[in-house]
Ligand SMILES: O=C(O)CCC(=O)C(=O)O
């Protein structure tokens with residue numbers, strides 16, 4: 337059985353040093369953990385699941401009004417996320433919601449009444465929980481307390497945090513949906529996430545998420561109201577490999593005793609702002625912007641699939657800020673540099689650099 341830890345966020349302000357210790361243990365030994373006693377009421381989680389359900393129930397012809405737009409990191413896709421481990425698409429459809437410049441890619445009130453308000457409230461709540469975890473990661477890794485929260489600043493236009501609503505197809509409809517017999521044993525093939533970390537929300541009795549832990553595929557089964565959190569490759573690099581991002585997958589229902597219907601999940605994705613520089617405290621890796629990191633991760637993960645299947649991947653961003661371009665900008669704008677290099681520690685840090693594009 338799994339021994340994934342429960343990170344208790346109660347009385348956060350007075351307990352954050354202690355929480356940071358628990359978090360470092362969970363994130364370095366397991367890469368997956370449950371978050372409990374957080375501030376998101378069960379009713380708000382249910383409301384977001386209900387809105388997501390209402391959207392997915394719409395006919396495809398309506399959902400096509402909100403097509404996935406990769407540069408804006410928002411919109412609806414179906415059967416288009418291909419995993420390198422399987423070379424086939426996840427057996428799902430998803431709706432990605434970003435914080436900026438994509439209100440046209442959210443369901444209108446005419447299609448799903450109240451969607452926007454529900455999503456805004458939920459994303460704000462997810463962001464608050466994420467900020468608590470980011471604060472504890474900063475404490476645990478020896479950065480100034482506000483370091484990671486500044487690197488994941490949703491008020492900035494280059495923010496990449498987003499909410500992904502997902503619906504996996506009903507088991508018996510999978511073949512029909514994919515028009516393929518090559519559907520494999522998984523709804524999502526084995527992968528690690530390339531972001532900082534995700535908050536995952538699951539529905540009771542709709543399990544299937546498994547983590548490769550101690551050489552065994554181990555189920556993740558949150559209790560009602562608990563959030564599953566998993567460490568991604570971005571913070572692994574930032575931690576100079578002290579933390580672990582674990583391989584995980586979503587398996588198909590087993591036998592007849594398992595629930596066979598569609599599976600719904602919500603994933604709040606934390607990803608550093610595109611122009612933030614990522615480098616660990618020991619300088620064990622070269623500095624790299626979050627934009628470059630994501631581009632490299634996409635290329636590394638998807639190269640084989642791209643070559644094998646002759647697919648063009650548009651990538652998550654159109655123009656990627658590089659460390660060099662940021663340095664040039666910084667020289668051109670002394671005031672930006674002064675504001676962005678303030679650090680409370682002696683060790684040189686690489687705080688978020690804000691680029692006005
Ligand atoms: O649906 C889930 O439980 C997890 C999905 C996942 O791993 C992903 O989208 O990266």
Ligand SMILES: [Fe+2]
Pocket residue numbers: 527528529584
């Ligand atoms: Fe994942």
